[in-house]
Amino acid sequence: MTDLLTRRAVVAGMGVLGLGLLAGCNPARGLEFKYGKNMSNEILGRKFRLKDTQGNERTLSSFYGSMPMIFFGFTQCPAVCPTAMARAAQIRKLLRGRDRDLFQVVLITLDPERDTPEVLDAYVKAFDPSFTALTGTPEEIAEVAKEFRVFYEKVPAGDTYTISHSSTSYVYDTRGTLRLSLGHSLTAKECAEDLVTLMEIC
Amino acid sequence: MAVSLQPIKRGLAALAMMGLALPALAQTTVSDAWVRASVPHQQSTGAFMTLTADSDSKLLSVASPIAKTVQVHEMSMKGDVMSMREVKAVELPAGKPVTLDPNGYHVMLMGLTQQVKEGEQVPLTLTIEDAKGARQTLEVQAPVRPLGAEAGHDHAHMH
Numbered sequence: 109m110t111d112l113l114t115r116r117a118v119v120a121g122m123g124v125l126g127l128g129l130l131a132g133c134n135p136a137r138g139l140e141f142k143y144g145k146n147m148s149n150e151i152l153g154r155k156f157r158l159k160d161t162q163g164n165e166r167t168l169s170s171f172y173g174s175m176p177m178i179f180f181g182f183t184q185c186p187a188v189c190p191t192a193m194a195r196a197a198q199i200r201k202l203l204r205g206r207d208r209d210l211f212q213v214v215l216i217t218l219d220p221e222r223d224t225p226e227v228l229d230a231y232v233k234a235f236d237p238s239f240t241a242l243t244g245t246p247e248e249i250a251e252v253a254k255e256f257r258v259f260y261e262k263v264p265a266g267d268t269y270t271i272s273h274s275s276t277s278y279v280y281d282t283r284g285t286l287r288l289s290l291g292h293s294l295t296a297k298e299c300a301e302d303l304v305t306l307m308e309i310c
Numbered sequence: 311m312a313v314s315l316q317p318i319k320r321g322l323a324a325l326a327m328m329g330l331a332l333p334a335l336a337q338t339t340v341s342d343a344w345v346r347a348s349v350p351h352q353q354s355t356g357a358f359m360t361l362t363a364d365s366d367s368k369l370l371s372v373a374s375p376i377a378k379t380v381q382v383h384e385m386s387m388k389g390d391v392m393s394m395r396e397v398k399a400v401e402l403p404a405g406k407p408v409t410l411d412p413n414g415y416h417v418m419l420m421g422l423t424q425q426v427k428e429g430e431q432v433p434l435t436l437t438i439e440d441a442k443g444a445r446q447t448l449e450v451q452a453p454v455r456p457l458g459a460e461a462g463h464d465h466a467h468m469h
Contacts, residue, residue, distance in 0.1 A: 183349070184420075186356025187385045187412035188392045190346060194458040222353065230349035234457040259391050266379040268353075268420055272393035291390060 141305055143298040144279075144290040152278060152286050153178065156252045158216065158242040161229035166242055168284045174212040175307065177290070179277040180258050182219035183231040188275055188292065190235075196277075197236040198296035199303065207307045210282065213239040218260045218273050220249050279303065281310050338363040338402065338438045343452040345432040346459060350425050357417035357434060357452055360409045363402035366441045370399050373435045378421030385414060394418075402438070412460075430454045 139146055153168065160166050168176075177196065181189035196213045203211055215232050217223040220243045223231075232239035244252065253260055260273035275292035277299075287306050290299050343359035354377070361369060372380045383394045400415050402408050410416050417434070419426075426432060436448040 183352050184354040186346060186354060186418055187383075187394075187416050190356075190457060191412050191460065194460055197458055224351065227349060227351050231352065231457070234347075234349055263394060265383070265394070265396055265418065266381060266420060268379065270383070270394045270418070272391060274390050275387070275392045276390045292387070292392065 139287070139305070139309060141288055141302040143294050144288045144302045147278070147286045147289050150286055153252070153256045153280075154284075156216075156242075156255060158244040158248060158252065159225075161225040161232075161241055161243070163225065166240075168280065171212055171214070171280065172284055173282055175210045175279060175282055175303070175310070176212045176214045177277050177279045177303075178214045178216060178256075179275070180216050180218050180253065180256070180260065180273055181275075182217050182271055182273075183223050183227055184219060184270065192275060192277070192292060193232070193235040193239075195296045195299065196239070199300045200236055200238065202296060202300035203303065203307075207304060210307060210310075211303065215239065215241045216249070216252060217241060217243045218249060218253065218258075218271050220244060220246055279306065281306065337365075338367060338436075338446065338448060340436065340448060340450050341407075343434065343450050344455045344459070345419070345426055345434075345452045347428045347454050347457045348422060348426045349457065352425070353422055354418060354420040355422065355426055356412065357419055357432070358409075358411050359417075359450070359452065360407050361400075361402055361436075361438075362407045363404060363438065363440070365404050367402045367404075367438050368399040369402060369408075370437045370439050370445070372417050372437075374419055374432060376423055376426065376432055377419035378423065379418075381418045381420065382410075383416055383418045385412070385416065399439075426454050428454050428456050 139148060157165060157167050179192060181192060200208055200211055217228055223243060225243060228241040228243060232241045258274045260271055262269045263272055277290040278286060279288040279290065281287050288302055339362050341360045345357045346355045348355045369382065372382060374380055381396045382400055384397050386393050400408060431451040431453055434450045434452055436450060438446050438448060
């Protein structure tokens with residue numbers, strides 16, 4: 109009897125939780141991040157339309173139900189990008205259970221000419237098999253960068269080039285609302301703490 | 311000369327001492343050198359290390375058979391924008407360890423001739439010049455660490 113009641117309560121609880129998910133996250137009221145910046149009042153990256161490494165078209169709505177952390181980089185970047193990728197992998201490890209399942213790392217390449225889907229896929233998956241990368245034509249990438257207000261520019265290096273670029277990561281909630289930006293200098297632990305704050309309201 | 315009359319043993323000892331003394335004219339030591347692994351068809355990666363010169367010197371260049379172009383770059387942050395630029399030389403003040411890591415100076419291996427795999431050794435040739443203009447080349451075998459490896463051994467160190 110008690111068992112049954114408990115089970116009923118759990119089922120009811122799950123129903124409420126489900127409704128909560130459908131209704132989206134609670135308003136950002138009281139959403140206080142310790143390290144990152146609350147971006148709830150900013151509108152960024154709503155309209156991008158890019159391809160994943162399998163050639164499937166992806167928009168922000170493709171990530172509904174998960175919490176994407178989107179940042180920009182390129183695979184020929186030896187220093188900052190691997191550090192950012194390694195930090196993302198560490199953040200995922202620090203998150204537990206459902207939080208970990210919600211967290212979706214998305215790298216958008218700023219170097220679509222050299223970052224073929226094959227290189228991109230191998231690159232992000234070397235850090236964590238759950239990571240995703242997006243690419244497009246140089247024009248599409250330029251458009252997306254503009255939408256995110258991401259600065260990038262090619263810098264000649266020998267007979268090739270490297271790219272200077274913004275290094276901030278953007279986190280969306282499960283309904284595709286921008287919530288949080290995380291600077292490059294924050295540690296994985298600091299980022300994970302802020303992500304848990306966000307995940308608590310979602 | 312007196313030396314030629316000395317017993318062979320003492321002559322050998324003197325030679326050994328000369329052997330020790332010679333490189334000490336401009337000695338630079340390399341520690342904790344490593345190269346970041348690459349994925350297939352990735353065209354560049356980075357090499358990292360700590361250099362300590364015993365007299366004021368500078369690192370002029372690095373070469374490696376696995377890359378067509380090798381440059382020393384400096385990473386800098388302006389706001390949230392990270393920039394790279396090639397530097398002509400890295401100053402190595404006497405006795406002060408200078409770290410080439412992902413957050414500052416680092417060696418760019420560009421135009422890789424092969425995939426760099428974890429566990430391999432990458433040969434690097436460093437050209438170092440002391441204050442008097444004497445050049446020294448150092449051969450380093452840098453082990454390859456995973457793509458996701460961080461600088462140094464201290465995982466908590468990010469700042």
